[in-house]
Amino acid sequence: MTPPLDLTADPIELTAALVDVPSVSETEQELADAVEAALRAQAGHLEIIRSGNAVLARTNLGRSSRVVLAGHLDTVPINKNLPLTRSGDGDELVLHGCGTVDMKGGDAVMLNLAATVAEPRFDLTFVLYDCEEIAAERNGLTRIQRDLPEWLLGDLAVVCEPTDAAIEAGCQGTLRIDVRVPGRRAHTARGWMGVNAIHGAGEVLRRLSAYEPRQPEIDGCRYHEGLQAVKITGGVAGNVVPDECVVSINHRFAPDRSSEQALAHLRELFDGFEVTVTDRAEGALPGLNAPVTQELIAASGGGSPVAKLGWTDVSRFAALGMPAVNFGPGDPKLAHTQEENVPAWQITHCSDVLRKFVS
Incomplete structure (x- = not known):
């Protein structure tokens, strides 16, 4: 049985x-139960509800603005990196283990704020959700947006994913x-009678090799686009000229x-070939000019935010018409690795910045 959490x-x-x-994806119930129990026992100033293995809590103080803080409870599968271990001490303390980076350090920051800031200057919503690490349709935010859409609305969303403690x-x-x-099939003994689709894929690879990605600057943040072949499939048998080759990009x-x-850009780039979409997700504009976002930047010390080069659930909040940023402890390059670890000072720093921002 999980010991009670002290938020x-x-x-x-x-x-x-x-x-x-x-709390590997789809097995979050034990952690969600512990989080819910702790919030109900230690955060009586919050309205708290449960949605599947997601726990949601919010203030209802009638403030003029609302800030949503979001983080997922699930992790990727454990890779010989539990239970947690520690190295160093004092300012050099580092926590090692599955979820330290992605993203239980960020969850801890959120839960501590939820329990200890009873009179924030904004109304606050805390969303701790399930199944972020697997297919989008399983993501707890999908269910919450369908069943409890009002719980995701605000004037700014802060997703506490790992960012090396930068915005x-x-x-x-x-x-x-x-x-x-x-292509066209033929016996390899009479290969000239067919058209080899794998050979034909060379033109696709040539266009990829020659491609120069854009690096646009938006709100002072430079993004670096990417275009990569990630899989090639083709071939029928060892004595058959293949009649189809598929390059996944x-x-x-x-x-x-x-x-x-x-x-549309990709269809133009690969003009002459059949292009089929297998997955898509919208990006999210920085939204750095919004007044509440500027207040967060000021609370962080005024350093320049940087572009998020991956995809995160900030996109879901941006689609709802609100600015959204990522801000949390941990190096995102260590997420999902066996070596996952987070410097303790980053947890403290993120906690201090968000406390200053909302208090």
Whole structure:
């Protein structure tokens, strides 16, 4: 049985407690139960509801603005990196283990604020949700947006994903396509009678190799687009000229383009070939000019936000018409790795910045 969580404890120790409750996607119930119980016992100033294995809490103080803080409870599968371990001490303390980066450090910061800030200057909504690490249709935010849409609305969303304790603005969109190269089957002994589709894929690869990605600057943040072949399939048998080859391609596009515009760009690039969309997700504009976002930047010390080069759930909040940023402890390059670890000072820093911002 999970020991009761102390949400008023140092967020570093709360991170350790959260990490030691395994919560691989679709097995979050134990952690969600513990989070809900702790909020109900220690945060009587909040309205609290449960949605599946997501826990939502909010103030209702009639403030003129509302800030939504969001983080997922699930992790990728454990990879010989639980229970949590520690290295160093004092300012050099580092927490190691599955979820330390992605993203139980950010969850701990949120939960500590939820329990200890009873009179924020904004109304606050805390969304701790399930199944972020798997298919989008399983993501808890999909269910919450369908069943409880009012719980996701505000004037700013802060997604506490790992950012190395810097503010990362918006996010890039992602588009996956299949480019099909046709051929004609023939016996390899009479290969000249067929058309080899795998050979024909060379033109697709040539266009990819010659491609120069855009690097647009938006609200002072430079985004770097990407276009990569991620899979090639083709072939029938060892003695048959293949009649089809498919090159699967991933495109990361800056948020000044919609997915439709990005797709039009790819169709133009691969003109002459059949292009099929297999997955897409919109990006999110930085929204740094919004007054409430400027207040967060000021609370962080005024450093310049940087572009989010991946895709995160800030896109979902941006689609609802609100500015959204990523801000949380941990190096995102360590997410999903066996070596996942977070410096304790980053947890403290993110906690201090958000406390200053909302208090």
